[in-house]
Amino acid sequence: xxxxxxxxxxxxxxxxxxxxxxxxxxxxxxxxxxxxxxxxxxxxxxxxxxxxxxxxxxxxxxxxxxxxxxxxxxxxxxxxxxxxxxxxxxxxxxxxxxxxxxxxxxxxxxxxxxxxxxxxxxxxxxxxxxxxxxxxxxxxxxxxxxxxxxxxxxxxxxxxxxxxxxxxxxxxxxxxxxxxxxxxxxxxxxxxxxxxxxxxxxxxxxxxxxxxxxxxxxxxxxxxxxxxxxxxxxxxxxxxxxxxxxxxxxxxxxxxxxxxxxxxxxxxxxxxxxxxxxxxxxxxxxxxxxxxxxxxxxxxxxxxxxxxxxxxxxxxxxxxxxxxxxxxxxxxxxxxxxxxxxxxxxxxxxxxxxxxxxxxxxxxxxxxxxxxxxxxxxxxxxxxxxxxxxxxxxxxxxxxxxxxxxxxxxxxxxxxxxxxxxxxxxxxxxxxx
Numbered sequence: 001x002x003x004x005x006x007x008x009x010x011x012x013x014x015x016x017x018x019x020x021x022x023x024x025x026x027x028x029x030x031x032x033x034x035x036x037x038x039x040x041x042x043x044x045x046x047x048x049x050x051x052x053x054x055x056x057x058x059x060x061x062x063x064x065x066x067x068x069x070x071x072x073x074x075x076x077x078x079x080x081x082x083x084x085x086x087x088x089x090x091x092x093x094x095x096x097x098x099x100x101x102x103x104x105x106x107x108x109x110x111x112x113x114x115x116x117x118x119x120x121x122x123x124x125x126x127x128x129x130x131x132x133x134x135x136x137x138x139x140x141x142x143x144x145x146x147x148x149x150x151x152x153x154x155x156x157x158x159x160x161x162x163x164x165x166x167x168x169x170x171x172x173x174x175x176x177x178x179x180x181x182x183x184x185x186x187x188x189x190x191x192x193x194x195x196x197x198x199x200x201x202x203x204x205x206x207x208x209x210x211x212x213x214x215x216x217x218x219x220x221x222x223x224x225x226x227x228x229x230x231x232x233x234x235x236x237x238x239x240x241x242x243x244x245x246x247x248x249x250x251x252x253x254x255x256x257x258x259x260x261x262x263x264x265x266x267x268x269x270x271x272x273x274x275x276x277x278x279x280x281x282x283x284x285x286x287x288x289x290x291x292x293x294x295x296x297x298x299x300x301x302x303x304x305x306x307x308x309x310x311x312x313x314x315x316x317x318x319x320x321x322x323x324x325x326x327x328x329x330x331x332x333x334x335x336x337x338x339x340x341x342x343x344x345x346x347x348x349x350x351x352x353x354x355x356x357x358x359x360x361x362x363x364x365x366x367x368x369x370x371x372x373x374x375x376x377x378x379x380x381x382x383x384x385x386x387x388x389x390x391x392x393x394x395x396x397x398x399x400x401x402x403x404x405x406x407x408x409x410x411x412x413x414x415x416x417x418x419x420x421x422x423x424x425x426x427x428x429x430x431x432x433x
Contacts, residue, residue: 027060027362028155030128033074034084035067036101037108037134037141039165039332041177042184042340043348047133047161048103049096050352052084058360061129070106070132071141075117081125096349099336109137115144122149122156129157129359133352135164135175139367140391146365159355160367160387163348165335168212168395171385173372176348179341179419181208181334182218185266186420188330189222193233193264194426200262201324202253202311205234206304208334210270213239213397215334217408218416219266224425233264236406240270241396243405244279249307250314252406257315257323269303269329280306301329341421347380354382378418 034051036044048066055064066082067073073080082103087095095102110118118141122130130145132138139160146158162169165181185207196203207216216239223232235256238244256263271279283306304327311325351368358366366384373379401412 027360028128028157029060029062030126031063031065032058032061032129032131033065033067033081033122033125033127034103034131035070035074035133036103036105036163037070037132037138038105038163039135040100040105040336041163041165041348042099042180042336042338043176043344044100044133044163045098045102046096046345046348047163047176047352048101049092050349050354051131051133051161051356052087052092052352054353054356054360055129056085058129058356065125065127066103069104070108070134071110071114071118072106072108073104074121075114078121078125097345099338099340110141110144112144115141115148118145119148119152119154119156123154128155129159129356131159131161131352131355133161133163135162135166136169136390136392136394138163139169139387142365142367143387143391146387150364157359157363158365158387159358159363160390161352161355162368162370162390165215166209166212167214169369170390170393170395171371172369172390172395173380174214174370174419176344176351176370177335178214179344179347179421180337180339181215182221182416183339183341183344183420183423184334184337185215185218185330186221186423187339189219189234189264189266190224190232190423190426192328193222196233196262196264197428199324200260201326202257202263202265202308202315203233204265204267204304204307204311204325204327206267206269206301206327206329208330209240209268211240211394211396213241213268213270214416216266216268217397217401217412218420220408220413221416221420221423224423231260234266235260235263236265237408238265238267238271238406239397239402239408240268240272242402243274244271245273245405246279246283246310248405250310253311254315257317265307267303267307271303279303283307283310301327304329341419343378343419343421347382350382354384358384375414375418 064084066084068080142158142160149156162175165177167178280303308327403409
């Protein structure tokens, strides 16, 4: 699988350095800083509030600073540090239930030189406890800053609080942000499938996920249960872990259309061919790239348009005419829709609190992982993992979650269902007559 070049380079840059010895020691007295990084989620503020609440009971912490726009604000302007202890309990509850990163986020992926600036800003503000809410790049920032502090003899504790709708962090069953985004996709596909049944045709919905297909796979929950499950969409699901072939795609769509007279498709923005090339680069030229040199996938309709063109050219109705086809790219709506999963809201808050509890126990660094104890009834536990075990690494869907080249397995459904919360049951006219 193709990996993000900058993350890989950062990982290589520190492999030669000796791993720090992580031990418990006496608690330093000073200030704490907390920030949010990467794509926002519906519950990222729950984690922020969890950190702030637990820090209020931590006697070693004198001030709690909120970093505006993550480490970008920390390193550029001291005025970007907000005194979080001034927030009342009522205000914190309002923050917790507000979607998106209330402190502002950052897409910066700090290398060693950037982390030197982060460390210098922490030292200037007597920050002894550093909490960063984000994905694998954020955990890598924590790791590098932690190693710098230890190398300089500055006692600072660094903790990563997990967050990502992609659900691609190592050693976690799932990550805060994913269940709520999965819920959005299940509901979106459910209603869109009813629309597709009303005006039959081929509908393609492009879902976030550059390397991991968990979020796209969650669309399968839209099928519901009962006798019409095999007729409800999505009828086809394409994930980045399973090599994509345009000829097979056209044949798949044709088969479903011949059977049902319509076809709803869930496709990950990161689908790749057998050589690991993003499909969009094989179907279109002159594509935009993001700030890190990656082909821009989110927020653009290029993949949906390209796949729609494949359907228009190769899929035919019984009369021989081209079928009606439309494509949508869900984009940022998936991340911060204000209808979070109840499980997600609870676990995101607990993850923030647990990171502070690690600091209270004298841990020097670490990340939080959610690990499942059981699915029926659903139970999970929060555990500490080492930063090096999650930093700059990508988790993919396990093979037992796939079903052929265009679907997910019953094991995936059983795994995902407890996370999203109750879903409505929609009625088909077939059931009423």
